[in-house]
Amino acid sequence: MRLSRYFLPVLKETPSEAQIVSHRLMLRAGMIRQEAAGIYAWLPLGFRVLKKVEQIVREEQERAGAVELLMPTLQLADLWRESGRYDAYGPEMLRILDRHEREMLYGPTNEEMITEIFRAYVKSYKSLPLNLFHIQWKFRDEQRPRFGVMRGREFLMKDAYSFDLDEAAARRAYNRMFVAYLNTFARMGLKAVPMRADTGPIGGDLSHEFIILADTGESQVFCHKDLVEMGAPGTEVDWDDLQAHVDQRTGLYAATEEMHDQARFEAEVPAEQRLSARGIEVGHIFYFGEKYSRPMKAVVAGPDGAERPVHMGSYGVGVSRLLGAIIEAGHDENGIVWPEAVAPFDIGLVNLRPGDAACDAACDHAYAALRAAGREVLYDDTDERPGGKFARMDLIGLPWQLVIGPKGLADGTVEIKRRSTGERHSASLESVLSRLAA
């Protein structure tokens, strides 16, 4: 993409409403624009990252056996009356009347609708297990939206819903999502720690929040240090038996502030292994059994022919929130430092002297060669001064910067800079191109 033809409205100064670093950097890098409290337009650069994050989430859901569909944002109130949540949800739910004065709502989540879809078609245990997911915009009318996309009112969420014949099978479904989440966040360069979460009235031990450690995180968390560096199980696992991977992690202490038990923490974790830090919740998985299937009559026939409510679980990832979390975890004083997997472009190509024949020729050659190699390149062909170009490239945080200018070309060299380390090297254009194309 040629920058002169792109839409990248970067800001030199920080808009006054932004208090945390990810919000400031997303505004300054021209990724988002606030249209109302907690409601954002995704500008081209931010949209590219959003799509990359979404795609990683999608791929790992599918790898774990979940099947994608897409449910609407608007739902009928009557559906929510079946579960009793239309009245229970409160003012966080955005309620809408259509022209026929029919009560509708902008979905904050989709348990009711997915249960309605399931019960309409699935009648036999032979169709199980089943896990359906979608990636769709949600609206929760937060009393106090803040922190940019970290706590918006409108946000993009991946929500998956599992259906199983009994609790034992539901636990296997739960484990698949547990491992899928670890793999998902690892692919984005994040160290996510699963932490025991409140299960509410259902009880049991099947609910975990996935927390990204970041100094600017919203909540205080406590865990065994080994969990942070444990890494993800990876994709070459037995998806039908993941209990050992789950046990390895749930066996170590990890709790958010509301679930924290200091006495247990000190009893279970040696002092030098105790970690107390700030964290961001990016995922939440939950087993809730028959909570919706029973009132909404989502039943299947078992092997004995008798109908029984299915056991369900739901599994959420805050896709738009993840962008904030990734930036909180990866930035420096100059701007964003994207992990390569989600960077909006792989390479920033900087032409220091557009209009100079040698510079233009070298840049055009590099641009074509890198694109032919399948790399995504943002080519800064603007006539801005070098300092501004460097600052802008550092701000938007592409993994590599290829700098071509008249002085280097006079010696037959160009400069390559790695954003994450700040390392700069000069080399011939061809050697740099072969390295970047690999």
Place this chain on the structure above:
RNA sequence: CGGAGUGUGGCUCAGUCUGGUAGAGCACCGCGUUCGGGACGCGGGGGUCGCAGGUUCGAAUCCUGCCACUCCGACCA
């Protein structure tokens, strides 16, 4: 939803206390000089000062009401 604030050009803000022809820097447009880590000169465009009432000869400024947004707290992917 309780508490505290802020609304002046695209952005950051001054001006409001003490009423008198709307300002600065950045950004933008034109010309020129420049060009390897956010250049400089000259010229130029852009704002019914959040909205609605009121007071006054005269309101960005004073009064009343409303709206929006931000921050601190209680709640959430």
